[in-house]
Amino acid sequence: MLEIKNLHVSVEGKEILSGLDLTVNAGEVHAIMGPNGTGKSTLASVIAGNDAYEVTSGEIIYQGKNLLDLSIEDRAREGFFLGFQYPVEIPGVSMTNFMRTAIDEIREYRGQKPLTAGEFLKYMKEKKELVEMHAKLNNRSVNQGFSGGEKKKNEIFQMAMLEPTLSFLDETDSGLDIDALRIVAKGVTALKSDKNATVVITHYQRLLDYIVPDFVHVMYDGKIVKTGDRALALELEEKGYDWIKEELEAKK
Amino acid sequence: MSKANEIAINLKQNLLSKIETRIKVNADNEGAYLSKMRKKAMEEFDKLGFPTIKLESWRKTNLKTFLERDYNIEAINKPLNSKEADTTLMCESNKYDTDLYTQFNGQWMKGAEGVTTYENGTIVCPMSIAIIAFPDLIEAHLGKYATDSNNALTALNTADFSEGYFVYVPDNIEHNRSLQMVNLIDSKDGIFANMRNLVIVGKNSKLRMLHCDDSVSNNTSFINNITEISIADGAKLDFYKLQNKDNESAVISSTFVKQGADSNFASNTIILNGGLVKNDTKVILNGRGANTDVIGLYLMDGHQFVDNHVHITHAVSNCTSKQLFKGIVDEFARSVFNGHTLVAKDAQQTIAYQNNNNIQLTKTSKIDTNPFLEIYADDVKCSHGATVGQLDTAALFYIKQRGICERNAKMLLMLAFVGEVIDKIELPNLRASMAELVGKRLKGELSSCDQCSITCAEPDKPIQFEIDMSKV
Numbered sequence: 001m002l003e004i005k006n007l008h009v010s011v012e013g014k015e016i017l018s019g020l021d022l023t024v025n026a027g028e029v030h031a032i033m034g035p036n037g038t039g040k041s042t043l044a045s046v047i048a049g050n051d052a053y054e055v056t057s058g059e060i061i062y063q064g065k066n067l068l069d070l071s072i073e074d075r076a077r078e079g080f081f082l083g084f085q086y087p088v089e090i091p092g093v094s095m096t097n098f099m100r101t102a103i104d105e106i107r108e109y110r111g112q113k114p115l116t117a118g119e120f121l122k123y124m125k126e127k128k129e130l131v132e133m134h135a136k137l138n139n140r141s142v143n144q145g146f147s148g149g150e151k152k153k154n155e156i157f158q159m160a161m162l163e164p165t166l167s168f169l170d171e172t173d174s175g176l177d178i179d180a181l182r183i184v185a186k187g188v189t190a191l192k193s194d195k196n197a198t199v200v201i202t203h204y205q206r207l208l209d210y211i212v213p214d215f216v217h218v219m220y221d222g223k224i225v226k227t228g229d230r231a232l233a234l235e236l237e238e239k240g241y242d243w244i245k246e247e248l249e250a251k252k
Numbered sequence: 253m254s255k256a257n258e259i260a261i262n263l264k265q266n267l268l269s270k271i272e273t274r275i276k277v278n279a280d281n282e283g284a285y286l287s288k289m290r291k292k293a294m295e296e297f298d299k300l301g302f303p304t305i306k307l308e309s310w311r312k313t314n315l316k317t318f319l320e321r322d323y324n325i326e327a328i329n330k331p332l333n334s335k336e337a338d339t340t341l342m343c344e345s346n347k348y349d350t351d352l353y354t355q356f357n358g359q360w361m362k363g364a365e366g367v368t369t370y371e372n373g374t375i376v377c378p379m380s381i382a383i384i385a386f387p388d389l390i391e392a393h394l395g396k397y398a399t400d401s402n403n404a405l406t407a408l409n410t411a412d413f414s415e416g417y418f419v420y421v422p423d424n425i426e427h428n429r430s431l432q433m434v435n436l437i438d439s440k441d442g443i444f445a446n447m448r449n450l451v452i453v454g455k456n457s458k459l460r461m462l463h464c465d466d467s468v469s470n471n472t473s474f475i476n477n478i479t480e481i482s483i484a485d486g487a488k489l490d491f492y493k494l495q496n497k498d499n500e501s502a503v504i505s506s507t508f509v510k511q512g513a514d515s516n517f518a519s520n521t522i523i524l525n526g527g528l529v530k531n532d533t534k535v536i537l538n539g540r541g542a543n544t545d546v547i548g549l550y551l552m553d554g555h556q557f558v559d560n561h562v563h564i565t566h567a568v569s570n571c572t573s574k575q576l577f578k579g580i581v582d583e584f585a586r587s588v589f590n591g592h593t594l595v596a597k598d599a600q601q602t603i604a605y606q607n608n609n610n611i612q613l614t615k616t617s618k619i620d621t622n623p624f625l626e627i628y629a630d631d632v633k634c635s636h637g638a639t640v641g642q643l644d645t646a647a648l649f650y651i652k653q654r655g656i657c658e659r660n661a662k663m664l665l666m667l668a669f670v671g672e673v674i675d676k677i678e679l680p681n682l683r684a685s686m687a688e689l690v691g692k693r694l695k696g697e698l699s700s701c702d703q704c705s706i707t708c709a710e711p712d713k714p715i716q717f718e719i720d721m722s723k724v
């Protein structure tokens with residue numbers, strides 16, 4: 001579904017991703033872990049199409065298409081979803097209008113007929129229940145005045161609404177209480193199928209108790225340096241990242 | 253001397269001789285009081301001439317290119333032909349649920365040409381009639397508020413005006429029908445006109461008005477209109493102004509307001525379009541407990557120009573005022589905001605707030621903003637601020653990541669930006685229509701029929717951003 005080959009990315013002349021490879025197939029759940037500032041969010045942003053970053057070489061193939069050729073919105077319409085590490089507050093734009101506009105455009109892109117206002121509201125209600133989101137959030141401006149946890153839940157709500165094929169969830173578990181974590185995980189699990197895939201970026205292995213990954217990757221210095229299964233997450237939790245660095249040094 | 257310059261000089265001379273003749277002819281009808289006022293104003297205008305950018309208050313507003321055009325100063329007195337009358341008749345059904353009074357190329361349309369007297373005693377009529385029919389009210393109010401004596405355009409208006417609207421609400425009346433006063437220009441004649449309006453709201457009365465400056469086709473016109481407003485003790489006036497002029501039109505629209513104790517003035521000006529638009533709003537808070545809100549919104553593009561000047565005087569203590577103007581300026585357009593709040597020495601316990609926020613969409617557009625406080629009292633709460641910014645790129649990225657195209661992403665942010673002003677409109681129909689008009693304007697979909705606020709066409713389907721949860 002997603003194939004990233006030798007991806008190099010810089011911002012303001014500074015290289016942040018330096019030869020990253022990653023393959024994700026339908027039906028899989030991947031976890032990416034790694035120390036602060038190693039480029040995890042940058043990777044997610046580049047896949048989403050954020051033009052603050054310059055792709056200097058490498059390629060990203062998504063469902064057979066060269067993703068780098070597509071606009072931000074077309075990537076989203078093709079089924080890519082990014083759960084932001086820092087969801088943006090948009091004063092004056094209500095959640096309802098925001099989601100309505102998004103769904104209308106995505107359906108149009110896919111040649112589906114638009115939902116009526118009634119159908120849309122019914123659909124939204126279902127998804128809200130799925131992520132146990134309070135009704136009142138819908139009439140508020142997007143993320144404005146939301147607590148940290150509410151913002152993260154709102155990302156999952158949007159993911160549920162948009163039914164993406166490939167989701168990157170960037171630290172969606174950070175700042176969540178145990179109940180919220182369970183709800184988020186439940187949302188992700190409920191949306192999982194053999195046709196879509198999820199990549200979670202996280203610092204905590206506890207998320208992986210709820211969302212069981214098929215692969216765990218360690219990112220270091222702009223590259224994926226190690227890939228394992230769930231046991232790797234436990235090992236990282238226990239031992240930290242020093243041993244990875246040592247392993248890398250030894251290889252050199 | 254250049255041809256253009258010559259035209260401007262001739263314009264002044266032609267106006268002066270027209271005024272002189274008119275004063276003589278009308279001396280008997282208008283009464284000595286008005287003749288005297290006009291004569292004095294004519295002399296002032298003669299002395300001052302049209303304002304130039306050498307004057308401090310006109311430094312940013314250059315009328316030159318608009319004055320150096322061929323105008324017909326008599327065109328405004330031309331009776332409508334039957335075809336024109338028919339065209340506008342089509343527009344009689346209006347969607348704002350207001351009582352419509354339309355002036356088309358200066359002439360009053362059917363139904364508005366005489367004196368309308370409501371059961372509660374409220375009167376609406378053409379200014380030309382009011383001068384004759386209600387001389388006492390006219391003498392007591394006309395020219396009493398528009399008193400900025402060194403403004404040539406005020407002088408010119410007083411000297412020359414022949415038409416406009418007159419609205420009178422007696423004391424203790426809650427007038428429940430909103431009045432919509434439309435000044436629609438659609439003429440190839442090169443109309444140059446001075447129009448004068450007077451609104452008197454009696455003690456403890458309430459009125460809501462929608463004032464529309466419209467023009468439909470891209471024909472040259474220059475409209476200088478003045479609205480004088482008296483709001484007596486305990487009275488409330490909501491004054492919405494919608495301006496939708498074409499790019500060849502200049503409109504100078506000045507509003508002078510005097511407020512009594514515990515009175516309320518809420519002015520909301522929405523400027524969708526216009527070659528040159530200048531709105532001066534001058535308010536004097538003259539009785540304790542008075543409140544005034546002067547807010548507005550401008551959306552300019554192309555080579556359009558807008559100047560909003562708000563001057564609020566806190567003459568006495570315990571009054572509150574608020575100024576809020578928001579603008580989106582695109583392409584080569586320019587906007588000017590001058591906010592001036594004057595707090596007199598004894599105006600203690602004043603609360604005054606001033607704000608002007610702008611989104612500058614292009615580097616080639618230009619925004620000037622000058623919020624200004626002049627305070628002589630010591631026990632006051634005053635604040636002012638101004639911002640010029642771009643659309644939030646992080647928000648744009650976030651919105652587009654959800655599958656929304658660049659254009660609609662910008663639209664969502666712009667509508668959100670202007671929402672603060674539109675949400676203040678109290679009439680639900682009007683609020684919805686304004687939101688729709690603004691949405692269309694931002695999308696560049698304002699059709700020629702929308703250009704006219706008395707839209708006769710079927711209201712379009714609601715724009716996709718608007719789902720009112722309360723109605724579902």
Ligand SMILES: Nc1ncnc2c1ncn2[C@@H]1O[C@H](COP(=O)(O)OP(=O)(O)OP(=O)(O)O)[C@@H](O)[C@H]1O
Nearest residue numbers: 011012016035036037038039040041042043052085
């Ligand atoms: N727009 C930008 N401009 C300049 N530097 C940037 C920009 N975005 C990211 N960086 C830098 O790139 C590096 C990687 O940042 P990134 O946010 O991808 O890290 P991360 O792995 O997600 O870290 P964390 O675990 O703290 O979220 C950091 O050094 C960061 O400062």
Ligand SMILES: [Mg+2]
Nearest residue numbers: 040041042085
């Ligand atoms: Mg990060």
